[in-house]
Amino acid sequence: MKPNEISWNTPPNGKNGKNHTNGHNTAPELASPAPLDLTDTDLDLSELIDQMGDEHVATATDTPLRPDAFVLSDEEKIHKIEKHFKAIMDTLGLDLTDDSLKGTPHRVAKMYVKEIFSGLNPRNKPSARLFENKYKYSGMLVERDITFYSNCEHHFVPIFGRAHVAYVSSGKVIGLSKLNRIVQYFAKRPQVQERLTNQIAEELKAVLQTENVAVVLDATHMCVCSRGVQDVNSSTVTSYYGGQFAEGPLRDEFLKYVYGK
């Protein structure tokens, strides 16, 4: 099976390691897919919406959030989503008095807010405590096969796979489990894989105070497997190589650890 490879070789926000949360909203240059021509008059709106979803077009590096995204409390959001989800089920003709179904709107609402989309809320961002690199370890550190579960923002169905991240210490080191937590925090949002890759990389650069980070995500998209083209064998690989990783030797060493080649 040949993965669809999408790669950034240069940092999207320039070379100074700016974090994506600082208000910069620079869209990375995506190698693929090409942006849709929104002026194409041959497509009606419904077709255009389908096509944007199936092409998985991302518009920005930052997750598009409104300024009032966290005015409502979690409990208020759960209550509101529960009502809306109930209306969806009802519209589909499901009998909400059925014992098996009647708790579903609440379960889904709670799962959205507290679990699978909890990474939207900056309050849930893992705090990153750094330690002095006392052993003066100067090689790269690779954390591979970090399992993550996310959701496609175009179809709201799962994206799941493995993340491999690496960095070369700038004099500070981070607890290993923090690398997993950073991946999982950004995964718990409606996502496109390219943006997820980039958000993880920008966070690692900011936290570790270095440009020398690498991120590879290898993921399966349920919107590709279970609907649309229904391709169960394809996976999508995205990568980000910052600083020294943008040069050949360090990247090759990283990929050797990840893929064993």
Ligand SMILES: [Zn+2]
């Ligand atoms: Zn999708």
